[in-house]
Amino acid sequence: MTIHLRPEEIEAAIAGLEIDDEARKHLESCVLCHAEAAEFEELMEVRRAEMAEEEPDWEAAKAEVMARLPGEGGTVSTRGSRWSRPVLALAAALVVAVGIGALLPRDPAIPPFDDVAVEEILAEMDELLSDDSIPGFELIDPETDDLETYFDNGAS
Amino acid sequence: MTPTRSDLSTDDRALVLMARNGDRDAFGELVARHQRRIWMVCRQYVGADEADAVAQDSLIKAYTSLSSFNGRAAFTTWLTRIAINTCLDLIRRRKREGLRVVTPDDDGELEAVAQVADDEIDPEGRSIQRQAVDRLKTREAELPDRQREIFRLRFYAEMELDEIATTLSVHIGTVKTQLHRAVHRLRRELGDVR
Numbered sequence: 299m300t301i302h303l304r305p306e307e308i309e310a311a312i313a314g315l316e317i318d319d320e321a322r323k324h325l326e327s328c329v330l331c332h333a334e335a336a337e338f339e340e341l342m343e344v345r346r347a348e349m350a351e352e353e354p355d356w357e358a359a360k361a362e363v364m365a366r367l368p369g370e371g372g373t374v375s376t377r378g379s380r381w382s383r384p385v386l387a388l389a390a391a392l393v394v395a396v397g398i399g400a401l402l403p404r405d406p407a408i409p410p411f412d413d414v415a416v417e418e419i420l421a422e423m424d425e426l427l428s429d430d431s432i433p434g435f436e437l438i439d440p441e442t443d444d445l446e447t448y449f450d451n452g453a454s
Numbered sequence: 455m456t457p458t459r460s461d462l463s464t465d466d467r468a469l470v471l472m473a474r475n476g477d478r479d480a481f482g483e484l485v486a487r488h489q490r491r492i493w494m495v496c497r498q499y500v501g502a503d504e505a506d507a508v509a510q511d512s513l514i515k516a517y518t519s520l521s522s523f524n525g526r527a528a529f530t531t532w533l534t535r536i537a538i539n540t541c542l543d544l545i546r547r548r549k550r551e552g553l554r555v556v557t558p559d560d561d562g563e564l565e566a567v568a569q570v571a572d573d574e575i576d577p578e579g580r581s582i583q584r585q586a587v588d589r590l591k592t593r594e595a596e597l598p599d600r601q602r603e604i605f606r607l608r609f610y611a612e613m614e615l616d617e618i619a620t621t622l623s624v625h626i627g628t629v630k631t632q633l634h635r636a637v638h639r640l641r642r643e644l645g646d647v648r
Binding site for chain 1: 476478481482485486489490493494497502505506509510513514517518583586587590591608609610615630633634636637638640641644
């Protein structure tokens with residue numbers, strides 16, 4: 299009894315992937331398996347032929363590229379260079395914004411750093427963390443002033 | 455011995471060196487060698503209408519960036535990467551502008567039917583094949599993005615697997631897997647028209 303190729307082997311062959319020697323030999327000699335692979339390949343051939351009809355005149359296309367090369371009177375006007383215009387505009391806007399910001403008086407409503415209730419905020423944070431500890435970490439004893447000693451005593 | 459353009463064995467790297475030294479004709483030879491492939495790559499991303507302009511832009515970008523080509527990859531791989539980036543730039547720009555790039559899948563029905571089909575298949579068979587091709591186009595457009603991209607680079611731009619991997623900066627195993635899945639899916643979904 300002839301054992302035909304499995305669909306995945308036929309698909310691998312179509313895709314140009316490696317198949318073992320035995321499978322390749324079978325594909326070359328078996329009319330059924332060969333036809334199955336060829337069926338898909340024929341469709342791809344039709345698609346490629348359709349695309350080929352859309353191809354430009356290559357000599358003319360080459361001449362257009364050569365005419366656009368910089369140097370020897372050519373000018374470069376790639377679409378990619380258009381990005382520079384918005385970037386320059388953005389940079390100019392930033393410069394203007396920074397300049398205006400530097401000229402404006404500072405808001406007196408913002409308290410100086412010393413006035414911020416740092417101790418209160420830290421106390422709130424400690425309270426929060428004591429309820430919701432982070433796995434792998436432990437809270438440092440808030441009474442400890444000397445951290446070096448704290449860690450030397452076995453804290454991780 | 456310094457290579458000359460007339461020497462057919464002159465490889466791309468030699469031509470790149472000559473072009474870097476101001477030999478425009480050497481770059482012209484590179485254009486002649488690779489423009490079809492670059493156009494075909496661009497066509498897969500932006501459609502036939504835009505492919506001419508984007509392919510041209512890509513080749514000019516390559517010329518102006520020749521000094522940055524370090525030769526680690528093949529010139530054609532480097533050039534293909536530039537072409538893909540140029541296509542993606544265009545697609546992004548069009549999206550920002552609220553416009554749509556006409557993709558290769560919806561740029562209209564083509565009347566062209568391959569000669570191979572005309573010569574070898576009877577009218578009924580041709581009609582069935584036409585249906586299958588149309589179905590293939592539809593299903594191909596529905597493939598996941600990466601699968602479709604790899605499938606098209608392989609089957610239409612006719613790139614080697616390792617070249618696709620290098621160009622897209624993906625592992626070659628990914629290319630093989632995605633390609634296999636794409637072929638499997640398309641064959642399965644085409645099954646009911648045969």
